[in-house]
Amino acid sequence: xxxxxxxxxxxxxxxxxxxxxxxxxxxxxxxxxxxxxxxxxxxxxxxxxxxxxxxxxxxxxxxxxxxxxxxxxxxxxxxxxxxxxxxxxxxxxxxxxxxxxxxxxxxxxxxxxxxxxxxxxxxxxxxxxxxxxxxxxxxxxxxxxxxxxxxxxxxxxxxxxxxxxxxxxxxxxxxxxxxxxxxxxxxxxxxxxxxxxxxxxxxxxxxxxxxxxxxxxxxxxxxxxxxxxxxxxxxxxxxxxxxxxxxxxx
Numbered sequence: 001x002x003x004x005x006x007x008x009x010x011x012x013x014x015x016x017x018x019x020x021x022x023x024x025x026x027x028x029x030x031x032x033x034x035x036x037x038x039x040x041x042x043x044x045x046x047x048x049x050x051x052x053x054x055x056x057x058x059x060x061x062x063x064x065x066x067x068x069x070x071x072x073x074x075x076x077x078x079x080x081x082x083x084x085x086x087x088x089x090x091x092x093x094x095x096x097x098x099x100x101x102x103x104x105x106x107x108x109x110x111x112x113x114x115x116x117x118x119x120x121x122x123x124x125x126x127x128x129x130x131x132x133x134x135x136x137x138x139x140x141x142x143x144x145x146x147x148x149x150x151x152x153x154x155x156x157x158x159x160x161x162x163x164x165x166x167x168x169x170x171x172x173x174x175x176x177x178x179x180x181x182x183x184x185x186x187x188x189x190x191x192x193x194x195x196x197x198x199x200x201x202x203x204x205x206x207x208x209x210x211x212x213x214x215x216x217x218x219x220x221x222x223x224x225x226x227x228x229x230x231x232x233x234x235x236x237x238x239x240x241x242x243x244x245x246x247x248x249x250x
Contacts (some may be wrong), residue, residue, distance in 0.1 A: 028056045029069045030102040030200055033083055036073025047181050054184070054197060080104045087113050088131055089124040091217045093209045096130035096236045098121070098201060103229040106150055112227050120220035134201040138180030139160075140173040141186065141195045152192075159186035170195060174202075203236030214239045218247050 031052045040047035043053055049070070056066050060110050072079030082207060083106055087099045098115075103109040114124050140151065144166065153164050160179030165172050175183045177199065184197050209217060225233045238246075 009220070019062065021070065023226075023228075024059050025061055025139055026228075028052060028059060029062060029065065031231065032050045032066060032069035032104060032152055033073040033079065034057060035081055036070045037075075039074055041070045041074040041076075047077060051181075051184075051197065051199070056143050058196065060192070087124060088121065088127070088129055089117055090120060090130065091117070091122040091220050091237075092120060092236065093207065093213050093217060093237075095122075095207055095209070097221070097224070098131060098134060098223055098232075098234040099230060100232040100234075101229045102231050108162050109227075110227040112246065113224065114219060116223045116227070119167045120216065120223070124218060133205065133236060134203050134243055136177045137200055138175035138177060138183065139199070140180075140184060140187070140197045141167075142169060142171045142173065142192055144169045144191045145191070146171075155190055156183050159183045200232070201234045203234070206236045208237035208238045210240065214243050 035046060035049040035052045036242050039048055041049070043050040053066055053145050068077060071077040082102045082104055084100075085106065087101060087110065089097055091097050099113055100181075101113070111123075117124055140156075144246050146152070147155075149166070150170070156164055156173050156175075159182045161173050161183045162179075163174045165174075168208065173183060180197075180199060185192065187194060214237065217235070218239075221233055222234055224230055
């Protein structure tokens with residue numbers, strides 16, 4: 001694996017999940033608020049909001065928090081006005097990096113991301129300098145114990161999934177943007193609640209780095225991921241399983 005999937009695996013191994021850092025609720029609240037502001041508060045007519053709510057419930061967010069975030073997005077409650085934007089550039093070794101942000105202060109966020117990139121030996125780039133290297137995809141993770149592999153594959157492929165692969169004790173299901181909702185709905189119909197389901201970005205090509213060169217990039221990705229205004233960080237780094245395990249154990 002590479003990019004987002006590799007980083008997600010490393011985060012779990014390090015115990016550096018969003019829930020452990022106390023960031024998952026703030027990220028999900030921002031996502032729900034933006035989704036409601038852009039597409040309205042009716043989840044049945046707003047796929048992005050429906051997905052954000054599903055992720056919030058999977059993270060055990062109280063219903064009141066979800067309702068308040070929707071109300072802020074629709075203007076029923078006063079709240080912070082978030083702006084959604086993407087910053088892009090290069091990490092050391094020529095690794096492409098996309099940082100999806102939601103912020104109430106764009107200048108502050110850009111300054112924080114630029115500082116992290118520069119300190120690590122990378123640099124911010126102009127708009128579209130690396131975004132063309134990534135394709136939007138849906139990524140759904142299902143516990144391995146949820147269903148026998150062949151039966152699960154039949155369900156998701158029939159619903160329009162592109163691929164399914166085993167990742168430790170989970171199955172990782174990849175979809176296009178267009179079939180993401182159909183695949184998630186198909187899983188729910190057979191009684192499976194995904195461990196996670198998100199719209200992500202997958203690199204079309206990757207760059208292989210090893211040892212300290214790879215670790216330097218991973219430290220930068222980790223720092224960017226922990227910034228308050230960061231929603232997601234995508235990259236096209238490819239590293240060996242051995243290096244991933246070594247970094248995760250640090």
